Amino acid sequence: MRDRRVLALWSLFSLLAAGSAGLVTLRPDRLSDLHIYRGALLHLHAGRPLYDFVADNGGPFTYPPFAALVLWPVAAVAEGVVQAVWLAATCLAVVAIAVPVGRVLAQPGPRRQLVVPVVACALMLSAPVQSNLRFGQVSVFIVLLALLDATGAVPARLRGVLVGVAAAIKLTPLLFVVYFVAVGRYRDAARTVAAFLACGVVGLAVLPAESLTYWTEAVRETSRIGNLASLGNQSMHGMLLRLGVDPAALPGLWAALVAVLCGVALLRARHLAGAGRPGHAAVLVGCATVAASPVSWTHHQIWPVLAAMLLVGGVGVARRVAGAVLLVTMVFSLGVLLAPVSTRPGVQFLLENARALGVATLCLAGFGGVAVAATRVRRRATPVRAGLRVATTAVAALAFFAVQPLPAGADPTFKAYALSDTTNPRYFFVCRDAASCAAYDSGAPVTFGVRTEPTKVRVNGVVSPLVARLEYHSAPGGPPRRIPLLEAHPGSRVFSFRSATMTHGRLVAYAADGQPVATYAEELAAAFASAPPG
Incomplete structure (x- = not known):
């Protein structure tokens, strides 16, 4: 019977x-990152600089030169073949990751045979793995190398080498060097550094100009990777950007936050390793790399999925509930899934940053902290009472965020549209030409309409000649966002922008002398409440 269950799984x-x-192969943008890798290598083969390459979707090559050498074969065969092989390799990597995680969750025997395919299925359903498949990313392979090395799945004399190679392809695994030192694995740390430097030397020998460009320029240009404030970046850096932290204060605040998270995570990982739980320790350090990196796109976030499964497979109600919540967060986009709730600004901000907050909590609490909490619950309360405590705490936290406005200036979905966007009827819907805009104008300083979507609200309107400047405030006390006034049609000026919600929003129109001529707050909220879906 058990064999049948294993086969079924x-x-x-x-x-x-x-x-x-x-499904990936049906997408017009399928494996777009793999397309960038291949295009960059073909660009390099043609004798042009690697880091000058920009793909047709605007993406550059962002990895060290050694990564280009590892990826060299993708330019040697037809792109269709490369895509098929890459998809198959990604699925095999998921299985390879599931094996050591299954070993952590279950002792050798029939139960482990069931646990490994369950872990593989959960991984395959998670947003990070789906993102790796969709974009053709290397992240899943980086996690595999680091996990095998850190859990001791490779021969002792080679431990540290895989992490060094992984870091030479993508820098974030270098945090494992600190972990190796913290747990007394000094030889492993030395091998990691040696492997990393050796790979760098190989890159320098084969691609000297590209190595110089990368290590002196490109490595510091994180903006080349994309809009770091977008919701896909669930690192601490990304969340601080969405909070609207002052640019001058951002580096110091981010460094301090990362130092605390990594320091606590490494201390907890050391404790876990000393307690004979190297798998938990490795996953916790991996989660710290997600939190600490300036950029943690969805495809980087495999480590929190593994952490969630380790929590679910542990003991104690609190531990399992925490793991289940984290796993749901890593499988679904909560901002979309809970759209009817998340129109409340505080809830929306919480849900849209749920992965970043979950990883930060895990770094601070660790598996050990959660395990201690679970042990105390077992001693002092029944499972039912423990579950009620967890549920009550969660509801109270959600209620608190529901009544809060967005932090000052924090509006992760805000965007003001430009003249080049005026042909898009999704953004500009109140009027489409000079005649319809003139007819729509009510004579008030600002005349606008509102349309809602699952996770955003769009405002489009026209302004009278009296208005010289238009600003939008996402929340009380927040800095204003300038809204461009666009002369899209003769005799009229239009505008359009999107925001997370209008509940706490305020639109202010100013005359040429800088004096406000109209303010719209209650009107925005009322229009938002009655707006038709976009």
């Missing part, structure tokens, strides 16, 4: 993998 994984890969 692996069959389910095969269906999930085949279905996911098949």
Whole structure:
């Protein structure tokens, strides 16, 4: 019977993998990052600088030169073949990651045979793995190398080498060097550094100009990677950007926050390793790399998925509930899933940064902290009472955020549209030409309409000749956002912007002398409440 269950689970994984890969191939933007890798290498083969390459989707090559050498074969065969092989390799990497995680969760025997395919299925359903498949990313392979090395799955004389190679492809695994030192694995730390430097030397020898460019310029240009304030970046840096932290204070605040998170996570990882739980320790350090990196896109976030499964597979109600919540967060986009709730600004901000907050909490609490809490619950309360405590705490926290405005200036979905966007009817919907805009104008300083979408609100309107400047405040006390006034049609000026919500928003129109001529706050809230879906 157990053999049938194991076979059924692996069959389910095969269906999930085949279905996911098949859906990826139907997308017009399928494996876009792999397309960048291949295009950059073809660019390099043609004798042009690697870091001058920009793909047709605007993406540059952002990895060290050694990564280009590792990826060299993708430029040697047809792109369709590369895509098929890459999708298959990604699915195999998921299985390879599930094996050491299954070893942590279950002792050798029949139960482990069931746990490994369950872990593989959960990984395949998670947003990070789906993102790796969709974009053709290397992140899943980086996690695999670091996990195998840090958990001691490789021969003792080679431990540290895989982390060094992984770091030479993508820098974030270098935090494992500190972990190795913290737990007394000095030889492993030395091998990691040696492997990393050796890979760098190989890159320098084969690609000297590209190595010089990367290590002196490109490595510091994180803006090349994309809009770091977008919701996909669930690192601490990304969340601080969305909070609207002053640019002058951002580096210091981010460094202090990262130092605290990594320091606590490493201390807890050391405790876990000393207690004979190297798998938990490795995953916790991996989560710290997600929190600490300036950029942690969805495809980077495999470590929190592993952490969630370790929590779910642990003991104690609190531990399992925490793991289940984190796992749901890593599988679903809560901002979209809970759109009816998340129109409340505080809730929306919480949900849209749920992964970053979850990783930060894990770094601070650790598996050990949660385990201690679970032990205390077992001693002092029944499982039912423990569950009620967890549920009550969660509801209270959600209620608190529901009544809060967005932090001053924090509006992660805000965008003001430009003249080049005026042809898009999704953004400019109140009027489409000079005649309709003139007819729509009510004679008030600002005349506007509102449309809602699951996670955002769009405002489009026209302004009278009296208005010289238009500003939007996302929340009380927040800095204003300038709204461009666009002369899209003769005799009229239009504007359009999107925001997370209008509940606490305020639109202010100013005359040429800088004096406000109209303020719209209650009107925005009322329009938002009655707006039709976009």
